[in-house]
Amino acid sequence: MSKVRTDTIAAVATPPGRSAISLIRVSGPAAFEVLKRIFKTGGKKTFPLPHCAYYGSIIEPESGLVADKVLVTTFVAPHSYTGENLVEISTHGNMVVVSKVLQIVFRNGVRSAEAGEFTRRAFLNGKMDLLEVEAVSQLLSAGSMSQARLALNQLDGLPSHFVSRIRSRLLDHLVQLEASLNFPEDAIEAIDEHLLARDLKKILAELQIFADNARNGSMVAGGLKVALLGRPNSGKSSLMNYMLGRERAIVTEVPGTTRDTLEESLMIGNYAIKLIDTAGLRQPGDRIEAIGIERTRRAVDEAFALIGVFDGADLPDADDSLVMTELERAGKPFLVVRNKADLEQKLPDTFFADKNQLVISALQGSGLDRLVAELRKVIEGSGLGEYDELVLLGAQQSAALEKALVALERACAGAGRMYQDMLAIDLEEVVRELGRVNGETVDVNTLDLIFERFCIGK
Numbered sequence: 457m458s459k460v461r462t463d464t465i466a467a468v469a470t471p472p473g474r475s476a477i478s479l480i481r482v483s484g485p486a487a488f489e490v491l492k493r494i495f496k497t498g499g500k501k502t503f504p505l506p507h508c509a510y511y512g513s514i515i516e517p518e519s520g521l522v523a524d525k526v527l528v529t530t531f532v533a534p535h536s537y538t539g540e541n542l543v544e545i546s547t548h549g550n551m552v553v554v555s556k557v558l559q560i561v562f563r564n565g566v567r568s569a570e571a572g573e574f575t576r577r578a579f580l581n582g583k584m585d586l587l588e589v590e591a592v593s594q595l596l597s598a599g600s601m602s603q604a605r606l607a608l609n610q611l612d613g614l615p616s617h618f619v620s621r622i623r624s625r626l627l628d629h630l631v632q633l634e635a636s637l638n639f640p641e642d643a644i645e646a647i648d649e650h651l652l653a654r655d656l657k658k659i660l661a662e663l664q665i666f667a668d669n670a671r672n673g674s675m676v677a678g679g680l681k682v683a684l685l686g687r688p689n690s691g692k693s694s695l696m697n698y699m700l701g702r703e704r705a706i707v708t709e710v711p712g713t714t715r716d717t718l719e720e721s722l723m724i725g726n727y728a729i730k731l732i733d734t735a736g737l738r739q740p741g742d743r744i745e746a747i748g749i750e751r752t753r754r755a756v757d758e759a760f761a762l763i764g765v766f767d768g769a770d771l772p773d774a775d776d777s778l779v780m781t782e783l784e785r786a787g788k789p790f791l792v793v794r795n796k797a798d799l800e801q802k803l804p805d806t807f808f809a810d811k812n813q814l815v816i817s818a819l820q821g822s823g824l825d826r827l828v829a830e831l832r833k834v835i836e837g838s839g840l841g842e843y844d845e846l847v848l849l850g851a852q853q854s855a856a857l858e859k860a861l862v863a864l865e866r867a868c869a870g871a872g873r874m875y876q877d878m879l880a881i882d883l884e885e886v887v888r889e890l891g892r893v894n895g896e897t898v899d900v901n902t903l904d905l906i907f908e909r910f911c912i913g914k
């Protein structure tokens with residue numbers, strides 16, 4: 457899909473299978489004409505009036521066969537999802553009937569929509585920018601209410617306004633710079649480099665906050681990663697299984713057998729969490745174990761929070777020290793858990809004495825409610841619950857934002873000191889990259905990448 461198309465498209469917007477109703481969308485200049493040919497309204501109301509619902513029949517024009525009794529809703533351009541004339545046909549939710557209706561639609565000059573084509577048209581017709589497109593995509597895939605709320609907030613348009621406002625401020629500076637570079641002899645007011653440098657710094661600070669919010673947004677959207685760290689046999693897999701309420705990791709009595717990292721999703725309150733059972737930290741015995749430990753380190757780096765699991769029924773050893781060091785080194789919120797409370801306790805009280813500890817038995821499930829409550833406090837305390845601030849970006853948008861930041865940092869460092877033409881080159885890059893974030897300047901190939909993640913009918 458590489459060109460803007462102005463033909464009329466249709467697709468089923470609801471999932472296949474049996475249901476009470478299915479929805480077929482028809483969008484494009486011929487939408488109403490096609491419906492006039494194949495739809496017979498049951499009432500007296502003229503068809504099609506804008507923004508009306510009609511009960512009637514879809515009829516095969518050649519044979520007069522009634523394919524289904526349906527409800528047809530009309531949306532007139534530009535007041536529709538796509539910004540084009542759009543008709544929604546609610547059929548009975550049986551795939552035999554849906555296929556027949558769709559076949560009739562296709563035989564009357566309409567082609568099958570490609571994945572994401574309705575939303576792509578909405579974007580090309582200015583109904584939404586790329587930030588809102590991303591929000592729609594995330595709303596469709598949200599696995600928790602917090603993820604959905606994040607997407608819904610973004611659909612309200614705040615991030616869109618922010619990026620477009622910042623971009624136009626930078627564009628103003630760029631125009632002035634270009635004017636003074638290209639027409640120095642004309643009586644154009646000389647650029648006040650001091651003022652320019654100050655404004656660029658202000659914009660940079662705002663953009664950095666926006667980028668932080670985007671990083672946090674993708675953490676919430678992807679599920680907050682919580683890694684379980686502990687020496688082999690401390691009970692990480694058992695704890696994970698208990699928290700998930702089902703057997704997922706293989707629990708064994710041979711130290712060092714959970715060699716890979718396992719990831720499982722669960723909900724804590726409204727938050728989607730990805731619990732990661734790591735290989736266990738210890739001095740590696742062999743190469744496979746060394747790989748496992750390497751992965752553990754990576755899991756720690758990617759995690760939002762950590763849970764250190766220690767065997768309360770054993771004396772601390774060098775591996776426990778390694779875990780303690782890793783917990784402290786990571787610089788992330790962490791909880792300390794003393795496991796195996798059902799056995800005689802040998803881990804001294806002095807161990808991690810300065811840190812609040814949770815005593816649990818992963819085997820019996822005791823102390824786990826408190827652990828979950830503490831984890832919830834950590835999440836809430838992190839500010840990630842402030843959905844209003846968070847921003848959702850797709851991979852291409854994130855990359856563009858990072859490039860914009862780097863170029864703007866360069867411009868800020870050079871403003872007042874650098875030749876104006878160099879400054880203009882940097883600002884041009886910032887403006888171009890920000891245009892890729894909200895879609896004001898975006899190439900067709902990138903659009904293909906963005907919209908192919910959508911399903912057909914959206």
Ligand code: GDP
Nearest residue numbers: 688689690691692693694707708796817818819
């Ligand atoms: P991991 O290597 O850290 O993942 O540890 P596992 O979860 O595989 O547990 C190692 C061993 O300790 C297994 O035999 C578990 O049944 C046992 N275990 C785990 N938690 C507890 C507990 O709270 N109490 C007792 N008694 N045994 C436990």
